[in-house]
Amino acid sequence: MNDTIVAISTPKGFGGIGVVRLSGPTTFFIGQKVFSTTVKKPKTVYTGYIFNPDTKERIDTGIAIYFKAPHSYTGEDVFELQMHGGVKNLELVVKILIQLGARLAKRGEFTRRALLNGKLDLIEAEAVIELIEAKTDKVVKVAAGRLFGGISNKIFEIKKRLLYTISAIEGAIDFPFDVEALDTGQLEKQITDVLNLVKSLLLTYKTGKRIEEGTKVVIAGRTNVGKSTLLNALLKFDRAIVSKIPGTTRDTVEEMIDFFGIPVRFIDTAGVRETKDVIEVLGKERSVKAIQQGDIILFMFDASEILTAEDKKFAKLTDGKDRIIVLNKTDLPAKLTIKELKSLFKNEDIIQISALKKKGIEVLEQIIYDKILPKETETFLITTGREKNCLKDAAKHLEKAKELAGSGRDELVSEELKEVIVLLGMLTGEKVSTEILDTIFSRFCIGK
Incomplete structure (x- = not known):
């Protein structure tokens, strides 16, 4: 992510507004070169005209907005040029910006950078494309709930509980004279509570899939x-x-x-x-x-x-x-x-x-x-097979941990719970392969 990317962020065709977006380390330098008015402050709208810096030829009138890292969609410096919604004028501006040092963005690369910079997690990133592709009001509602952290917050709560249990187990193992071990009943209850949370999320998949697809x-x-x-x-x-x-x-x-x-x-x-x-x-x-x-x-x-x-x-x-x-x-x-x-x-x-x-x-x-859509349906739903599979595997490890809880081998319980943490990390994108990211972001348009 050491280079600066550029793309048209609005749908191709004729419309009221067309947006060209830059993101990366040299964003401000490149964007300012094609805009007539000096952009002095971030998050401020400046009016002016867009021009070719080599020929001084004016291309269009419009506005420019600069977002300084990390306070932007991608978490990087972002420069947006908004002009009339045509085809050739936008393509010409992109061509000039590439000549000035930017690179044409790949599909979903702006959102991918947002993920890698911690501006959103993988569940929220998937919600972006679900929101864009939504064909009905209910799909918009479900996607928005996911985008604003509905599922992610539940995953965070599950991880927090697991980390508490793991720390209690390992504290008692490492410092047996200082830390009191959880009794079997306490340990089983903590694991069961987390397992029930995971199962409740899994139960939303049937409804989520029906609404989304x-x-x-x-x-x-x-x-x-x-x-x-x-x-x-x-x-x-x-x-x-x-x-x-x-x-x-x-x-x-x-x-x-x-x-x-x-x-x-x-x-x-x-x-x-x-x-x-x-x-x-x-x-x-x-x-x-x-x-x-x-x-x-x-x-x-x-x-x-x-x-x-x-x-x-x-x-x-x-x-x-x-x-x-x-x-x-x-x-x-x-x-x-x-x-x-x-x-x-x-x-x-x-x-x-x-x-x-x-x-x-x-x-x-x-x-x-x-x-x-049953009346008792959760407000937040899981909608993808990837999410379902991660949670199913997490439930299996929790079941195994529950079985081991009364065996006296708490170190094995801890290992099972750590596997759940890894799976939840895959769910939110903390630990996920490049191949999975490529597959997810291939659904996006180039300017998103």
């Missing part, structure tokens, strides 16, 4: 139970072809929407039935795959017909999945009742609707929402 809600059931009609009702527009002829849907039909602030992909599947039609067989295979990959299954039944063998096949196919039982066509004379379904699907969400008449849709939407 989008939730797949699969509409499943035999042919002609009203799956396509329900898809259209949930989307609030006609996406799927609806027909009374069984087997109309021969392929999965998908649509991603903003579902009350959460990105949700609704997937309508072809009904599974015995058929020799090649196209319908392919549709059946895709339906099975969609059900297997779905996060939530809306398992539909037709209230106007008795329970069939095909219904029972679907029941087995969706067993073990997070599902909602939907009894459709309740506007017609009933041949299948909710009482019958409750006897088959004990302790599961069951709802009566008429997709055609749009009755019960709002209640169904609320049930879907509550499954994605």
